Amino acid sequence: MLKFHLIRICLLAVAISLGIYGQSLADFSASIFTSFHPTAYLTAYTALSLILFATVPIISRKNRALFSSYLVLTLACTIPVSWFSLFVTIMWWG
Numbered sequence: 308m309l310k311f312h313l314i315r316i317c318l319l320a321v322a323i324s325l326g327i328y329g330q331s332l333a334d335f336s337a338s339i340f341t342s343f344h345p346t347a348y349l350t351a352y353t354a355l356s357l358i359l360f361a362t363v364p365i366i367s368r369k370n371r372a373l374f375s376s377y378l379v380l381t382l383a384c385t386i387p388v389s390w391f392s393l394f395v396t397i398m399w400w401g
Contacts, residue, residue, distance in 0.1 A: 315363050315377060319384055322359035325352050326388035330395055346399045353396045360385045 325332070329352035337345035360381060367377040 315367060318359050318363050319381065322356045322363075323384055323388050325356040325359070326392040329353055329356065329392055330399075333399075346396075349396055349399050353392045356392055357389060360389065 329349055332352055333345045333349035336348040337343065363381045364374065364378045367373045
């Protein structure tokens with residue numbers, strides 16, 4: 308059971324990190340891989356963050372008690388991080 312909690316918490320941590328630090332990661336990725344514009348990297352990181360946020364409640368739906376607690380935890384993290392990430396992505400797209 309601890310393994311499943313650890314996986315879910317790690318997914319949330321990665322999603323939060325991608326959402327918050329996506330702009331820095333996009334600049335870093337663009338400096339290493341120059342084939343794409345940094346905006347494309349930022350869009351990919353934002354989409355990946357949203358997908359990871361959506362994955363946590365989906366993989367917890369078998370257990371009702373865990374589903375409701377992880378849904379509340381995910382929504383509490385998703386709303387501010389996703390709004391910030393989407394705002395930054397929209398500003399980069401101009």
